[in-house]
Amino acid sequence: MKASAFRLPSGAVPLTLAGDPFPDFILRHGANAACRFVEFFMGKADTSETRDAYATAVVRFCSWADRRGHTLDELTPILVSVYVEQLGFRSPLSTVKQHLAAIRLLFDWFVVAGVVTSNPALRVPDPELGLHCEDLLAELQSDLDLELGALKSQAVVWH
Numbered sequence: 001m002k003a004s005a006f007r008l009p010s011g012a013v014p015l016t017l018a019g020d021p022f023p024d025f026i027l028r029h030g031a032n033a034a035c036r037f038v039e040f041f042m043g044k045a046d047t048s049e050t051r052d053a054y055a056t057a058v059v060r061f062c063s064w065a066d067r068r069g070h071t072l073d074e075l076t077p078i079l080v081s082v083y084v085e086q087l088g089f090r091s092p093l094s095t096v097k098q099h100l101a102a103i104r105l106l107f108d109w110f111v112v113a114g115v116v117t118s119n120p121a122l123r124v125p126d127p128e129l130g131l132h133c134e135d136l137l138a139e140l141q142s143d144l145d146l147e148l149g150a151l152k153s154q155a156v157v158w159h
Contacts, residue, residue, distance in 0.1 A: 022034075022037075023037075023059055023062035023063065023066065024066060025063070025065055025066040025070075025071075026072070028071070029071065029073075029115065032113070032114070032115055036109060036110060036113040036115050037106075040105070040109045041055055053098060053102070054098075054105070057098055057101075057103065058102050058103060058106050060087075060099065061083055061099065061103050064083050064086075065079070072115065073116065075107075075116075075120040077122070077123045077124050080100075080103060080120050081125075084096060084099070084124060093127060096127045097126065097127055100121060100124060100127065103121045104121040104124075107121050107122070108122075
């Protein structure tokens, strides 16, 4: 069942969130998603600074997903992981962790409100200390080299 997109009345002032435009990514999912999105920011943040930081994080994620043609229902842990990893290439670890926390909380809220059936960010691992694909590949290569060296040593003993 596809929700009908939420549209602002003609002549209405465009919605903004922490100075950013309200994400079309959310509006296209329907009125329930749009209302729950607003409720999330009204009740989840202790301070206006936290609310603004979470809004920036969530709007940035929504824009990223929207540019790639995804919908709320299509989001998976893999897609969220890709976003987190890409963000980590250009942002400090604290920013990446804050973004992931905001995305997790929003989708927890969406699950409880019935907007989506599962939280795609729930099983995304917390970002490590700046570890990226290149670092992981280098570590794996190093481990593989050590294992290969050990196997060669054993092969010499066997002959």
